[in-house]
Amino acid sequence: MDQQPVAVIGLGYVGSVTAASLAARGHRVIGLDRRAPVTDAMARGIAPIPEPGLEERLARAASRQTLELTTDPSVLARCRASLVCVGTPVGADGQLVVDDLLAALDDVARFAPRDHVCVIRSTVPPGLYERARRRLARPDVGLALNPEFLREGSAVADLEKPELIVFATEDEHAARFCEALYADQSERLRRTDPPTAEVLKLVNNAWHALKVAFANEVARVTLPVGVDPFAVMSLLCADTKLNTSAAYLRPGMPFGGACLVKDVASITTHAAKHAVDAPLFGSILRSNDAHLRFLVDTVLAHRPKTVAIVGVGFKPGAADVRDSAPVRLVHALLDAGLHVTVADSAVLDARVPPLGLDALRAALGDPRAQAAPDVAHAVAGADLVVVGHPCAEDRAALVAAAPKVPVLDTAGELSRKLSDEDRASLAPVVVLASRR
Numbered sequence: 001m002d003q004q005p006v007a008v009i010g011l012g013y014v015g016s017v018t019a020a021s022l023a024a025r026g027h028r029v030i031g032l033d034r035r036a037p038v039t040d041a042m043a044r045g046i047a048p049i050p051e052p053g054l055e056e057r058l059a060r061a062a063s064r065q066t067l068e069l070t071t072d073p074s075v076l077a078r079c080r081a082s083l084v085c086v087g088t089p090v091g092a093d094g095q096l097v098v099d100d101l102l103a104a105l106d107d108v109a110r111f112a113p114r115d116h117v118c119v120i121r122s123t124v125p126p127g128l129y130e131r132a133r134r135r136l137a138r139p140d141v142g143l144a145l146n147p148e149f150l151r152e153g154s155a156v157a158d159l160e161k162p163e164l165i166v167f168a169t170e171d172e173h174a175a176r177f178c179e180a181l182y183a184d185q186s187e188r189l190r191r192t193d194p195p196t197a198e199v200l201k202l203v204n205n206a207w208h209a210l211k212v213a214f215a216n217e218v219a220r221v222t223l224p225v226g227v228d229p230f231a232v233m234s235l236l237c238a239d240t241k242l243n244t245s246a247a248y249l250r251p252g253m254p255f256g257g258a259c260l261v262k263d264v265a266s267i268t269t270h271a272a273k274h275a276v277d278a279p280l281f282g283s284i285l286r287s288n289d290a291h292l293r294f295l296v297d298t299v300l301a302h303r304p305k306t307v308a309i310v311g312v313g314f315k316p317g318a319a320d321v322r323d324s325a326p327v328r329l330v331h332a333l334l335d336a337g338l339h340v341t342v343a344d345s346a347v348l349d350a351r352v353p354p355l356g357l358d359a360l361r362a363a364l365g366d367p368r369a370q371a372a373p374d375v376a377h378a379v380a381g382a383d384l385v386v387v388g389h390p391c392a393e394d395r396a397a398l399v400a401a402a403p404k405v406p407v408l409d410t411a412g413e414l415s416r417k418l419s420d421e422d423r424a425s426l427a428p429v430v431v432l433a434s435r436r
């Protein structure tokens with residue numbers, strides 16, 4: 001790295017560790033905080049927060065003379081970049097308070113030299129990147145987001161050996177700075193767009209919170225029947241294929257099938273029977289229903305008269321339609337007055353009566369739905385196609401049919417498997433993942 005220092009603005013949990021760690025590794029750093037007791041303590045080698053390894057990093061930085069500490073924002077005039085780590089607490093209205101962040105940006109706008117890069121490491125609400133760009137009003141300053149995922153108590157270790165580093169920017173100069181800053185961790189570094197980075201940090205923490213609340217709810221529903229919740233959760237975590245893995249973590253259709261719906265209902269009823277307050281379990285089916293309504297609304301927003309749905313099993317390729325979400329979607333669209341045609345080769349392939357189209361009609365369970373002999377027949381005349389849970393054969397047939405109408409690809413399944421040529425033949429494909 002060259003010799004112009006990097007400023008770290010805000011020396012709380014994130015900033016003090018960021019500044020000390022970078023300086024200990026030989027980067028020239030200026031730590032800037034409003035609170036003189038914090039900068040004074042760090043200048044004397046005292047960690048402002050009790051984090052293992054922090055004083056060691058401060059000592060190394062002191063011996064290398066790489067860390068300067070101040071309360072004076074005018075030092076930004078000497079910095080090629082600033083890492084903004086100020087607090088963004090939650091306000092009474094539930095929104096993150098960004099006043100300190102905006103004040104830090106004002107300092108950057110006022111003092112930073114030309115071609116400065118400003119990297120926001122604080123957790124921010126959706127839309128903050130654009131707001132920050134307008135607030136800075138310095139087109140020469142490259143703006144990036146680089147949310148921090150460290151945990152208090154292991155902050156130094158988390159920061160220096162992260163599982164994932166994410167940055168986002170619309171500015172290539174800022175992108176090059178971030179890549180250089182994390183050059184020794186490049187295999188962990190992912191670039192995304194600013195709106196994704198903003199939401200990612202919030203979703204990440206919601207996920208952690210959900211896991212804690214889930215485990216606690218498990219304890220509350222197991223204790224009344226004398227079951228050890230630690231044993232249950234330990235066995236749950238022992239399955240790293242389905243339980244603690246990426247399985248089931250892809251947005252798409254609501255869940256269905258022979259087991260999930262009934263067993264969620266069962267554990268919710270068990271909780272109620274024992275007078276246990278279990279709002280998480282109690283809201284899972286409600287959330288599932290909300291997603292079905294969202295899909296119905298998405299379809300209706302296109303104002304189609306005829307909708308084709310490809311694949312009605314409870315999961316991709318399944319012939320089993322028990323509690324199947326695509327079938328529920330068929331019914332909801334029929335109830336909304338639409339004409340619905342359905343193709344599903346897996347269901348047509350039934351081995352015991354009813355066979356063929358009768359099997360599909362039976363699966364749909366509503367005489368208003370039109371069972372089609374194949375995908376081409378289903379999509380012919382449709383104003384919109386929904387990719388439900390198709391088998392591989394139907395997915396390929398859908399691409400071959402190349403309908404020139406909107407395709408709602410709920411799980412992005414189809415889009416993921418398309419070649420550029422196939423993608424061009426389908427227009428437009430509306431994927432849940434990119435509706436903005």
Ligand SMILES: NC(=O)c1ccc[n+]([C@@H]2O[C@H](COP(=O)([O-])OP(=O)(O)OC[C@H]3O[C@@H](n4cnc5c(N)ncnc54)[C@H](O)[C@@H]3O)[C@@H](O)[C@H]2O)c1
Binds near residue numbers: 014085087152
């Ligand atoms: N604490 C964590 O474990 C953690 C982990 C990941 C991300 N984050 C996020 O990182 C951000 C910082 O969190 P924290 O816990 O380190 O905050 P903190 O409250 O511990 O520290 C913030 C520091 O910024 C200083 N400050 C505020 N405005 C300033 C300004 N304009 N100029 C100079 N200094 C200023 C304050 O004096 C304070 O020392 C937050 O957005 C937080 O959500 C926190």
